[in-house]
Amino acid sequence: MNLLPSTLSFSSVRTHLPILAAATDAGTADDALVLAGVLLSLAVIYFTSKLGGEICLRLNLPPVLGELIGGVAIGVSALKLLVFPEGSADAGDSLLMQFLQATSALTPEGSQSVFAVQSEVISLLSELGVVILLFEIGLESDLKELIRVGPQAALVAVVGVVTPFALGTAGLVYLFHVPVIPSVFAGAALTATSIGITAKVLSEIDRLNSTEGQIIIGAAVLDDVLGIIVLAVVASLVKTGEIEISNVIYLIISAGVFLIGAILLGRFLIPFFIRLVDTMKTRGQLLLASLVFAYILSYTAQVIQLEAILGAFAAGLVLAETEKREELAEQIIPVADILVPIFFVCVGAKTDLSVLNPTVPSNREGLILAVFLMVVAIIGKVVTGWSVFGQPGINRLAIGIGMIPRGEVGLVFLGVGSASGALSKPTEAAIIMMVILTTFLAPPLLRIVFGTAETVPTVEEAATEAVEATRKQ
Template identity: 75%
Template sequence: MTNLFCWMNFNSFSSLSWLNPLLATTNESETSNSTLVLAGVLLSLVIVYFASKLGGEICARINLPPVLGELVGGVLVGVSAFHLLVFPESGSTADNSLVITFLQNTAGLTPEATESVFAAQSEVISLLAELGVIILLFEIGLESDLKELIRVGPQAAIVAVVGVVAPFATGTAGLVYLFNVPVIPAIFAGAALTATSIGITAKVLAELGQLSSKEGQIIIGAAVLDDVLGIIVLAVVASLVKTGEVQIVNIIYLIISAGAFLIGAILIGRFLSPYFVSLVDEMKTRGQVLLTALIFAFTLSYIATAIQLEAILGAFAAGLVLAETEKRKELEEQVIPVADILVPVFFVCVGAKTDLSVLNPAVESNREGLIIATFLILVAILGKVITGFTLFGQNDLNKLSIGVGMIPRGEVGLVFAGVGSASGALSESTEAAIIMMVILTTFIAPPLLRLVFKEMETKPETIT
C-alpha cells in the first residue's frame, strides 16, 4: 500500500510537472508587467509635474492663480493636445497614449500587454488624483477659521446664500428646460456655479489694500461660507450620481445627512482635539503631527464615503477641527509638501481629461456645447454680481465690488469639475463648458475687481 501511495504521488507530481514552465512564464510576465506599470506611472508623474510647474510659473508671472496654469498644462498634455496623459474613461486606448508608445520603444513593452499596462497605469494616476483632492480639501479646512465662520455677520451670510442659490437654481433650470440636459448632469453643472475662490479674491483685495475694508470683510466672510455650502452641495450632488435617481426624499436625506455629518464631526472633533494634542506631545517619532492628523482626516473621509457622502466632506471637516488646535501652524507647514506632491496630480488630470475639441464651432454637433458654455458663463457672472445688491439699506457699500469679488471659481470650481468627471455624470460638452466657465471667471475677476475699487476711490474726487 505504501509503495502504491508513493507511486501515485510520483505520477501525480510527474503529471503536473509540465505546468512548471507555464507557471514560471506567468510569474515572470506578471513581474514584468508590474515593472512596466511602475515605469508608466513614473513617466506620467514626470509629465504631470512638468506641466504643472511650467503652467503655474507662467500664470504666477502674469498675476494669475498658478492653479489655472496647472489646469491649462493638463489640457496641453492631455486628450485635447499632445496625448501624453490620457485615460480610458475619456475613450482613449493604449494606442492613443504617447507614454505607452514610449514604453514600447524604450522598455520592451509587448503589444499583448499594452492595454493591461495602460489601464493599470491610468488607474494609479487617477487614485493619486483622488488622494490629491482629499488633501486639498483638508488643507482648505485647515486654512478656514471656524470661529470666524461662526462670527460671520448677517451681511456675509446673505451674500453667501444668494451666491449659492441664484446660480445653482438658474443654471440647473436653464440646462434642463432650455437645453434638455438630463437632470443629474444639469444639477452637477449648476452646483459647479456655486463655488467662489477665496484665495484669488483675497490676493487681489490684499494687493488693493481693501482686505480690511467693510466690502473686503463681507466678500471674504461670504466666500468662506460659500466654500462650506458649496462642499455640502457637492457632497449631495455626487451622492445623487451614485444613487442614479433624483427624488425629493433622497435629496432631503442627503442634505440632512451631509449637514449632520459636518456638524457632528466638528462637535465630536472639538471634544477629541485636546486628546489629539496630548497624544502628539507624547510621541517621540518623526511625523507625529502629520501622520496622526492624516489618520483623523482619512477616518472621517472613510466614514463620509461609507454613508454615501463624498470623502472630501470628511477631509474638510477634519481640517476645520484641527485648525482649532494649537498644532494648527505646525500642521499647515507639514501638509504643504504633501499637497505640493498630490494636488497638482488632481488639477493636471482634470485638464488632461477635458476634451476641448467638443467646443470647436467648426463642427456643427459641437455648437450646442458652445452655447451651453456661454450660458454657464453668463449665469456664473450675473449670479454672483447680484449678491451685493441684495444688501438693502447699505448705501455706503460698494455693492458692485462685493458681487464682482464673488465671481472667480478658481480651484474650488475645478474640484466640482473633477469630481463630476470622475463620477461619469457629465457629458464631454458639459464638462468642457464647466472648465471654460471656471477659466473665464477666474481670468476676468481680478481686473474687474481692480476696476470697481478704483472707481470707488475716484468717485469722491469727481464729486468735489
C-alpha cells in the same frame, strides 16, 4: 494562520526585478512597468505644473490656471501625453505609454493592463491631492470667522444654487425649446462651485482669511453639500420620474450631522490628541497622527455618501484650533506640493477642448447653447455677492466671482446626465464648454476684482509675511 508558504505575496517584490517579473506572474499587469509608468507620469505632471505655473505667474495670472492649462496641453485635447482609459481611449492613444513601450520590454498587449493600473493610480493620487488641499485649506481657515460669516455664506450658497438653476432651466425650455429633463440637468450643472480652484487662488493671492475669502469658502463648502442633494434629486427624477424625498432628507441630515458632529467631536478629542502627539518621539509624529484623523473623517464622509473632501476640510478646521497649527501647516506644505498639482494637471488633462472648435458643424448648436449657459453661469453666481447682508464695505463682486468656477463638480453633473442618456450631444457639449470657460475664467477675474493683479506676492514674500503674522500673535 494556516496559509501555506506558497500564498506569500510577491507583488511588491516582483517590481525589484523587471527582467524576471514576467516569470512570476504573467496574467496581470507587470508591476515593475507600472511603477516605471507612474514615475514617468509624475515627472511629466510635475514638470507641466511648474512650467504652467511659472508662465502664468509672470503673466500676472494665478499659477493654478497654469497647472490647468498645462494639463490641457499634455492631455486628451493636445499632446495626448497623459490620457486616461475612459471613453474610447486606450494605451495606444497615450504618448506616454508609447514611450514606455519604446524604452522598455513592454509589449503592446501588456501595455493595456499597465495603462489601466497606472491610470487608476494617478487618478487616485489626484484624489488624494484634493483631499490634502482641502485639509490644508481647513488648516488655514479660521473656524470662528467661518461661524461668524456662516449665515452670509449659507445665503450666498442658496442664492448661488437657486438663481442659475432657475434661469438656466427656464431659459433652455422657453428660449431654446430643449426638453425638460436635459434642461433640468443643465440647470443642475450650473449650480456647482469648485471649491478647489477658488480656494487655491484665494490662497495664492493671500485672501483666504479676508471676510470675503471666508464667505466664499463657507459658501463653496455648503454648495458642495447642496450640489450632492441637487444631483440626487435630479438623478432620481430622471430614473423614476419622481423625487425620492427620503433620500433627500437623509442627505440633508447626514451632511448637517457630519459637519457639526465632526467639529464638536474634534474639539472634544483635541486635548487628548495633543497630549498623545507630545508623548511621541518618532519622526513625523504630528503629521501622521493628523493625517490619521483627517483620513478617518474623510473616509466617514465618503461612506455616508458625502464627499471625502468635506471630511478633510473638517479635520483641518479642527486642527487649526490647536497650538500645533503652525507646525502642522509647515509640514503639510511639501505634502501638498507633491500631491495637489497632480489634481489640477489631471483636471486639465481630462478636459476635451475639441467641442470648442467652431469649424466642426456639429459643434455649432452646442456653441450657441454654451453662450447662453455661460451668461447664466456668470450672472447666476455674481448676483450672490449682493445677497450678503450686514457687511458694509464688503467686496460683493469678488464674492460672486469666487463662486463662478464649476470645475470638476460641474463635470460630475455632466457625467451622470451623460450616463443616463438624457442629454443630446449639443446640450452635453454646451455644458462642457460652460464648465471649461467658468473654470478657466474665474482665476484671473478673481485676481482683478481683489485688486491684486499688480502685487502678486512671491514665495519668499509670502513666507516672510507668514512669519511676521506668526510673530504678531
